[in-house]
Amino acid sequence: MAQLSIEEATHLVARALRQAGAGDAMAASTARALVRAEAQGLASHGLSRVPQYTTHLRNGRADGQALAAMVKHKGAAVLVDARQGLAFPACELAVATAITTAQTLGVCFAGVTNSHHCGVLVDHLRAVADAGMVGLGFANSPAAMPAAGGKHPIFGTNPVAAAFPRRNADPLMIDLSLSEVARGKLMVAAKNNQPIPLGWALDAQGQPTTDAQAGLAGSMLPLGAVSSPKGSMLALIVELLVTAVVGAQFGFEASSFFVDAGNAPRIGQAFVVIDPGALAGRDVYDERMETLIGEMLIDDGVRLAGARRMHLEQQAMTSGLTIPDALKTQLDLLAA
Template structure:
């Protein structure tokens, strides 16, 4: 393992993306997000994505000089066009616009279309909690999961997220993939030559597999798929919310993130921000939040959502990051 400071990791990631064709603003915004994910212990969405993004930039799967714009706004509805660039600047624009709108109108729905992989979904909502707003997030991804009863990939792993601010305490941060596990974990296992547990994925013939590479070539199993179609139904709900509503591509229309060649994915993200002050009122909201948290913590061993990742991030800011030697070599090669 190699030890890197947060600053050095950010510098390396930014430079690697710049060398691959990203404009400075896009490279810097993306690098900060990936380093933050790495700091939280989310290696599958951290620096391991830099080589992937760099390849997509070089191969035209993402436009490194795209500038996201607010394409349409009506009342509390906002549509941001990422213009086939990396997702992070577009998501930042969507969230900043949504914060302003939600403060004015009480709520905002902000969609991002023509987008790319958005990293750790809940991290986009942290700016909303800083502003005292509740945030919900949804995203699709290239097809990786079958419909209920099916075998071929139709839906993405389609994460959902929520962030709830607290008064004088860290927010609750909830983030989950609608597959049994995030596909990024399978990607990491494949790179390391490790097996995956049975029940995570199917191979290309629709058979259960423990082979991580076969899983990447096949499909992920929806959450709870062994006993229920609920995960698949949730994936369908998210798929429609971030495509039919905002005009992004369906999962099955987007080439996999895990291949070098392919189309511009043009997938979607959606964020809903809510001002508690416009409903029950801020004082009532914060009192209710602390009441349920206190009840949860009556049981020993209960861990609040997001607490572990925030603790790891705080520690990493002081001690830096540990990344595999092979990944450090990849980053060094990318920066030339």
């Protein structure tokens, strides 16, 4: 295993992205996000994404020279165009604009169109919590799940996220995809030739399967799909919020992130920022938050949302990151 400090990892990733054609600002923004994910123990969204991103930059699936821009701002509604670049600069611009708008108007909806994979969705909301406001996040992704009662993939795993600031404590950070399990679990099972439980995936013919390879060739099942269509309905809501409302592509119109060749995904993200001071007031908000958290913590074993990943990140700030030697070698080659 290879050891890297946070600073070393950030510089290495940024160099690899620049070598693939990313501009300085895009490379820096993306590197910070991927290293932060790795520090939180989220390897699937961390440094392992660098080879994927660099391939997409070289193959034209992402434009490394794109400059995200705000193209509409009407009252509390903001639209940012990522211009087919990597998502992180566009998301940063959308969130920053939403914060300043919500400070004036009390609330803001900021959409991002013509975008790419946005990494750990809730991390985009940290600045919102730091500003003392509530943040919600939504994103779509290339098709992986069928509609309720359907068989072929239409929706992505379509994550939702939320950040709630606390008084003198880390914010609550909630982040979940709307598939029954993460697609990465199927990838691990397939690699190890292990079966998967029924209810995780369908094969290419739309039939339930315990074969991980067949599931990867088919589609993921939405959250709770075995007993109800609720997960699929939530995925539909997210899909429409970040496509029809902001003008991005549907998941079924975007090539998979896990193939080298394909189209520019042009998917969407959306962020909602709410100032508690514009509603109940910050004092009431803080009291209500701490009352609920106090009640939750009466039971042993309750873990607050985001606490584990924040703890791991704080450890990594001093102890650094540990990654497989093969990944380190690959990153060195990409950065050379």
